[in-house]
Amino acid sequence: MNVSEIMTKDPACCTPDTSLQDVAIMMVDSDCGCIPVVDSKDSKMPVGMITDRDITCRVVAKGQNPLDLTAQDAMTTTVVSVTPETSIEDCCDLMEESQIRRVAVVDANGACCGIVAQADVANNASGSKTAEVVQEVSKGAAI
Numbered sequence: 001m002n003v004s005e006i007m008t009k010d011p012a013c014c015t016p017d018t019s020l021q022d023v024a025i026m027m028v029d030s031d032c033g034c035i036p037v038v039d040s041k042d043s044k045m046p047v048g049m050i051t052d053r054d055i056t057c058r059v060v061a062k063g064q065n066p067l068d069l070t071a072q073d074a075m076t077t078t079v080v081s082v083t084p085e086t087s088i089e090d091c092c093d094l095m096e097e098s099q100i101r102r103v104a105v106v107d108a109n110g111a112c113c114g115i116v117a118q119a120d121v122a123n124n125a126s127g128s129k130t131a132e133v134v135q136e137v138s139k140g141a142a143i
Contacts, residue, residue, distance in 0.1 A: 004084035006124040007114035016072035044111035048075035
């Protein structure tokens, strides 16, 4: 089974200059906790990822006003990605090694075309693989 079979296709994406309020609205509208940050809406080249936890820990917990900031102020700039053809096993191994709960999916041009979350793995992989991914990713969870 490949990533293309379990990924969320065409996820909501923002750019570095998207307001944090708009990012939060995207999360609500998409019922998700992570939005890929792309260099532009046209190229969709990932330059970061922003999670609800990023906003909470990097902005709110530091007493900053999220209404004054953009995605660039809170995003993680390291983007771990796979392709739609990547096996689920390899994707899970990458999530474990990188201790991340979500991974961007990029097409042949490097544009964001999907996202795989732990929930996607949980809903589609074997019970033992799901448990392994959750356990490994949760070991040293940091923002």
